[in-house]
Amino acid sequence: MGGGTEQLPRGRHGLTREYVTDHQRGRILNATIACVAEHGYPDLTVEAIVGAARVSRRTFYHYFRNKEEAFLAAYDDVARRLATRLRGIAALRDATFAQRVEETLRTVLTFFAEHPAEAQLTVVEALAAGPAALRRRHDALLAIVDLVDRSTHALTDGDDPRRLPPITAETVVGGVVEVVYSRVERGETARLPELLPDLAYCVLLPYLGPATAAAEHDRLAGGDTPDGPREGV
Structure with a gap:
């Protein structure tokens, strides 16, 4: 969602039912993200969410059965927003492996730096949010590992004895x-974006x-892109 928790206007407002539904659900998700970042998942309560979202408990339970469902929906929302940013990189047909690694890391690090509450929810609190959240995190990591491994196939011939084992991608990720x-x-x-040169080095090394x-590493540390210096760096 990525929006705030602004309430809808009172009285007759002429808004469609679909808009009202999306708006209310979005406010609950944004409130869940904010409350998880402030309190942590173990101390998260429905009361805190409805207070931050400025909705009634009845409205909350219309969309979610409990705090876990709200957390999982918020996790999925953050994942979709990040995936949208990453989609353009996957479409770069002529990009080298190094360029894809650089742009992927830059996108993820920048996204989390711009959205610290989302980072807290997906990176840290998902580990404490129960089996369903752990499965989501596990599946996401497996997808990334598979993507990295498949992206490296073009670096060597399929019969090249120097080809690194698939566990390399798992270790790197x-x-x-x-x-x-x-x-x-x-x-x-x-400060996550500051890690880009070092993390790119670690991924590219093997x-x-x-x-x-x-x-x-040296190029990125100097603020350069393959085509020259990045503006504003």
Whole structure:
């Protein structure tokens, strides 16, 4: 959703039922994200959500049975918003592996830096929100691992004995996630984009070797893109 928790106008407002439904549900999701970031999932209550969303308990229970359902819906909403940003990278047919890694990391780190409450919910609190949330997180990580592994197939011939085992992608992705987790958990979410050069180096190292990884690290640390300096960096 990405919006706020503004209430609808009172009385006859001429708004469609669909708009009212989307607006109310969006307010609940945004309130859930904010409350999870403030209190953590274990201390999250329906009372806190309805208070922040400025809706009645009846309205909350019209959409969700409990706080877990609201959390999972908020998680899915954040995931969709991030996926929308990443979709353009997948469409870059002529991009190199290094360019895809750079743009993917930049997009994710920037998204979380711009939305610290969303980062807290998806990266940290999902671990405490029960089996369903853990499955969502697990499935998301598996999808990323599979994407990374498939993206590296073009780097070597299929029969090349130097081809790295699939567990390499799992190790790389797991390491990046742990680094991001530790920063979000420590309240350093706003500084996540600063990690781009180092994380890009770590991802590229096993696939492209130390020389290429170091060159990409130095370029990113200097604020350059493959076509020259980035504006505003």
